[in-house]
Amino acid sequence: MKKETQKFIVLGILFIFPIVIYLFFASGKNNFAKLPVLTTGVMDLSSFTHLRDDKVILNDHITVLCYWGSDLNLKKGDAFNLNQKIYKRFYQFKDFQFVALITNDQENQVVLLEEDLSKGAGTDLVNWKFMKGSSIDIENHFTSLKTTLELDAKHSTPYVFIIDRNGNLRGRDDDEDIGTLFGYNAESVAEINNKMEDDVKVILAEYRLALKKYSVR
Numbered sequence: 001m002k003k004e005t006q007k008f009i010v011l012g013i014l015f016i017f018p019i020v021i022y023l024f025f026a027s028g029k030n031n032f033a034k035l036p037v038l039t040t041g042v043m044d045l046s047s048f049t050h051l052r053d054d055k056v057i058l059n060d061h062i063t064v065l066c067y068w069g070s071d072l073n074l075k076k077g078d079a080f081n082l083n084q085k086i087y088k089r090f091y092q093f094k095d096f097q098f099v100a101l102i103t104n105d106q107e108n109q110v111v112l113l114e115e116d117l118s119k120g121a122g123t124d125l126v127n128w129k130f131m132k133g134s135s136i137d138i139e140n141h142f143t144s145l146k147t148t149l150e151l152d153a154k155h156s157t158p159y160v161f162i163i164d165r166n167g168n169l170r171g172r173d174d175d176e177d178i179g180t181l182f183g184y185n186a187e188s189v190a191e192i193n194n195k196m197e198d199d200v201k202v203i204l205a206e207y208r209l210a211l212k213k214y215s216v217r
Contacts, residue, residue, distance in 0.1 A: 035162070035203045038182060039169035043144035048101060048131035051110055056099060056129045062203060063163040066100040066186070067142055069156030070135065072109035075100075076116065078158055078186035083117050085192045086200060087128070093204055095165070097127045101141060103155065104132045145169050147182035159183030160196075162203060170203060 042058065050056050058065075064086065068075045082098065090096055102110065110130045117123055133141075138155045147169075151157050161183045162170045172181035175195075184196035 034206055035164075035170040035199055036173045037164075037168045038171045038173065038180065039144075039146045040167075041144075042163055042167050042169055043141050044167065045099070045131055045141075047137040047141070048133040051107060051130050051132060054129070056097070056131060058099075058163050058167045060165050061095045061097050061163075062093075062165060062207065063096075064098045064200075065161045065163050066098065067138060067151060067155065067157050067159075068100045068102050068106075069138060069151065069154045070103040070106065071154045071156070072102060072106045072113055074154070075156065076113060078160075079113055079117060081189055081192055082160065082186050083123060083128075085189065086196060088123055089197070090200055090204065091124070091127045096204070097129055099129045099131060101131050101133065101138050103135055103138065106130075106132065145182065148180075149182060157183075158185050158187045160186050162196075162199060164203060165207065170199070172199070 044058055045056055048056075064082070066075075066078070066082075068078075079100075087098055091098075114125055114128070117128070118125055135155045139151060142151050142157075145161060147161075149157060149159055159182070164170050169182065171183065172195075173179075175181040181195065184199075185191045
């Protein structure tokens with residue numbers, strides 16, 4: 001009798017778990033609809049160098065891309081919001097990464113920021129990638145997004161962007177507030193919670209379903 005009970009428990013878990021995963025992704029407003037492609041062919045990262053000499057690329061990754069420029073101290077609030085609301089929740093998904101583009105003089109500030117981000121729950125920062133380059137490199141890369149947004153005098157912006165595995169900018173083309181939503185304001189916890197989290201779920205679900213489809217063939 002005990003073995004029969006264990007058998008039903010195992011079968012129950014195997015049946016329920018996929019449903020839980022489905023509900024997790026489907027809880028997003030877009031419910032498995034594809035996140036629109038707003039710009040194709042975003043520039044690669046060949047002009048930038050990772051602080052630890054790791055090879056960081058956009059292709060075959062789902063990337064949250066940040067332009068933090070020449071004063072990382074001013075981006076601590078943005079980094080904390082993203083780390084708490086998005087990174088901690090999704091960083092264990094395969095090929096999901098955060099990439100922050102900074103100027104060459106910000107290496108010491110990266111170390112301090114990583115220390116702050118790793119406090120508390122002891123976040124594993126393995127998928128936070130800080131890439132350094134010149135201010136011109138940052139400006140040129142930002143231009144390749146082809147948005148209506150602009151970088152400030154420090155070559156930074158509070159907006160962060162979702163880049164898909166094909167190097168395309170994803171976002172919303174029918175946002176209820178502004179119409180075309182190219183990026184998400186990391187200074188706004190409400191926007192991260194109500195829009196960005198939902199859209200990250202959608203794009204991860206999209207690729208999860210694509211992988212499942214191809215694995216069946």
